[in-house]
Amino acid sequence: MRLYVITDCDAIAADKAGRQMARVSLDAVLYGGTEREKNTADAVVKYQEKLDSAELSKELCENEALTDRERAKAIKDMIIGRFQKSEKVAVVMPAEFFGNSFGAVIMRISDEAIDNGAAFACYEGAISSFGVGDRTEADYVNRTLHLKVSEPEMIKDI
Amino acid sequence: MYVYIIRHGQSRGNIDYSLRDAEPYHPLKEELERKDPSLTRLGRAQAELAGHRLSQIEFDAVFCGPLHRQIDTAAIVMGHQKKKVPIEVLSDLTEVGLEGYAGTPKELYEVLFPDTEIVPCSDPSPTGGPGVIPASAECPEGCRVRGRRIVEYLKKRFSGSDTILLSTSAMFGGAIVIPALLELTDNDIDTGKNFEFINTCISMVELTDDGKKIVHFSNDITHLSLPDGEDSANYPF
Numbered sequence: 201m202r203l204y205v206i207t208d209c210d211a212i213a214a215d216k217a218g219r220q221m222a223r224v225s226l227d228a229v230l231y232g233g234t235e236r237e238k239n240t241a242d243a244v245v246k247y248q249e250k251l252d253s254a255e256l257s258k259e260l261c262e263n264e265a266l267t268d269r270e271r272a273k274a275i276k277d278m279i280i281g282r283f284q285k286s287e288k289v290a291v292v293m294p295a296e297f298f299g300n301s302f303g304a305v306i307m308r309i310s311d312e313a314i315d316n317g318a319a320f321a322c323y324e325g326a327i328s329s330f331g332v333g334d335r336t337e338a339d340y341v342n343r344t345l346h347l348k349v350s351e352p353e354m355i356k357d358i
Numbered sequence: 359m360y361v362y363i364i365r366h367g368q369s370r371g372n373i374d375y376s377l378r379d380a381e382p383y384h385p386l387k388e389e390l391e392r393k394d395p396s397l398t399r400l401g402r403a404q405a406e407l408a409g410h411r412l413s414q415i416e417f418d419a420v421f422c423g424p425l426h427r428q429i430d431t432a433a434i435v436m437g438h439q440k441k442k443v444p445i446e447v448l449s450d451l452t453e454v455g456l457e458g459y460a461g462t463p464k465e466l467y468e469v470l471f472p473d474t475e476i477v478p479c480s481d482p483s484p485t486g487g488p489g490v491i492p493a494s495a496e497c498p499e500g501c502r503v504r505g506r507r508i509v510e511y512l513k514k515r516f517s518g519s520d521t522i523l524l525s526t527s528a529m530f531g532g533a534i535v536i537p538a539l540l541e542l543t544d545n546d547i548d549t550g551k552n553f554e555f556i557n558t559c560i561s562m563v564e565l566t567d568d569g570k571k572i573v574h575f576s577n578d579i580t581h582l583s584l585p586d587g588e589d590s591a592n593y594p595f
Contacts, residue, residue, distance in 0.1 A: 303573075307552055310543055317570035318540040326575075331554075338553045341576040345584075348593045353585035 202288045202339075203279060205302065205328045206244060207295035208236045213325030213347050214243035220327060220346035220354045222247035224288055231292040232260030240325075241292045260293060268297060269314070272305035285333060295322035303328070306336055329358070359565045360521045361512065361539060362415070363531050364408060364435065365555045366427040367401030372557065393459050394426045404558040404582060405431045409438035411581035411590040412560070415521060416441050421479065422525035423451030424461025426470065431558065432525035433474040444475040445525075448511075450504045453527035454534070455496060501530065505538030517567055528555040532577075539563040540571045553577060562595065 206217050221244050231241035231254050241254035259278045263271055283289050299322035304314045325347050329339040346354050422432035424447050432445045467476045532555040553576045561576040581590045
């Protein structure tokens with residue numbers, strides 16, 4: 201499965217991320233519980249031909265019963281359990297949650313390494329792509345050039 | 359310290375063998391070319407684009423592995439830098455699985471890269487200078503030892519906002535260098551590549567003086583694919 205992580209952002213960045221993601225035909229767009237995440241997800245869906253709406257995922261929402269890392273693991277399990285190998289899925293999450301928790305969990309970086317300070321940077325509106333299957337590989341992490349390129353064209357590869 | 363890692367441009371080893379023969383590029387004998395392929399014309403163009411994009415970043419030091427494609431990529435990138443620093447050959451940055459091949463013979467540097475100052479890394483540790491990588495370094499653990507040695511060396515020599523470039527290869531960069539910079543354990547690197555590496559992709563990892571390790575971006579190849587009319591130098595990162 202191809203997993204795209206888009207970190208939540210303001211309306212302008214969300215529109216740019218949405219137009220960048222238009223190059224990929226997504227099977228689902230999931231988001232967590234905040235307005236900002238919803239708005240980012242809606243901006244992505246707007247440019248998707250076969251999707252009508254983004255989907256609120258309870259695993260992506262804040263959950264007081266879980267630590268950030270446990271929540272990140274629950275999200276990963278949900279994604280792996282729910283989607284097929286051939287599907288392409290985007291999830292929207294807060295930048296800091298991606299940087300400190302989900303990025304490390306999806307890449308199977310151990311808790312010890314995270315405690316020792318290994319993290320991904322947190323750029324709002326950034327896109328990361330992961331191949332998720334028997335193992336997880338980062339195709340790219342924190343790609344932000346689409347946020348800087350002048351309109352209307354987006355970068356060609358994703 | 360900011361560590362930029364670049365994979366070499368497309369090499370003749372990255373393409374179909376019949377195409378390699380169709381594109382003679384430099385005077386090395388074919389046997390050496392098989393072991394140590396040079397960049398294709400496309401690979402050189404990719405390196406030019408990467409160099410252009412990196413031109414607004416000022417490197418305090420530039421290192422490359424001892425392979426022709428790694429040196430050539432670093433040399434092309436350096437051609438775009440205003441501040442000139444010598445390219446230091448760090449044999450530990452070579453690709454995995456070369457079974458002791460030491461890299462492009464030093465005597466050929468002046469012939470192959472006449473406009474670039476290329477020196478053996480000044481460090482007295484085993485990472486210094488072109489040399490044969492011991493066979494033990496080719497097993498997965500040996501490669502990880504190499505990766506850790508590089509990181510220890512960089513930490514000894516650089517700190518703060520020092521900015522350095524490493525020119526290396528796909529497997530060594532993606533599976534060894536970035537995990538070593540992040541101090542991942544062998545269990546973290548369970549099945550090989552964690553980070554994909556495409557020709558001339560650029561990754562950046564920050565090591566802070568208080569011990570944090572942050573991946574700012576990995577495998578960025580947008581310099582290869584900007585819309586027409588956009589200048590990559592306007593969008594360094």
